[in-house]
Amino acid sequence: xxxxxxxxxxxxxxxxxxxxxxxxxxxxxxxxxxxxxxxxxxxxxxxxxxxxxxxxxxxxxxxxxxxxxxxxxxxxxxxxxxxxxxxxxxxxxxxxx
Numbered sequence: 001x002x003x004x005x006x007x008x009x010x011x012x013x014x015x016x017x018x019x020x021x022x023x024x025x026x027x028x029x030x031x032x033x034x035x036x037x038x039x040x041x042x043x044x045x046x047x048x049x050x051x052x053x054x055x056x057x058x059x060x061x062x063x064x065x066x067x068x069x070x071x072x073x074x075x076x077x078x079x080x081x082x083x084x085x086x087x088x089x090x091x092x093x094x095x096x097x
Contacts, residue, residue: 005043006043006085009089011043011045011086012041013039013042013083013086014042014081015039040065041062041065064095066092067094068090
């Protein structure tokens with residue numbers, strides 16, 4: 001369990017593993033795998049502070065699966081697990097269940 005508390009409109013995302021097979025069933029070696037762009041939200045900040053001093057509510061919640069840009073956010077590694085710290089605006093979409 002990671003105990004990170006992001007600030008303002010930032011979220012902590014646990015990066016999900018890259019696909020190991022293609023759609024046709026071919027196994028990919030580590031060097032051919034694409035950088036993962038999906039993850040699960042593990043922590044959220046309080047929200048962005050407006051000019052009037054009010055907090056905007058976050059549109060994602062802990063446990064949501066999200067898609068983010070390939071090179072967005074900051075990569076961190078804790079206990080051999082990959083995480084990203086991103087601004088909420090860097091998230092591209094929530095994955096519908």
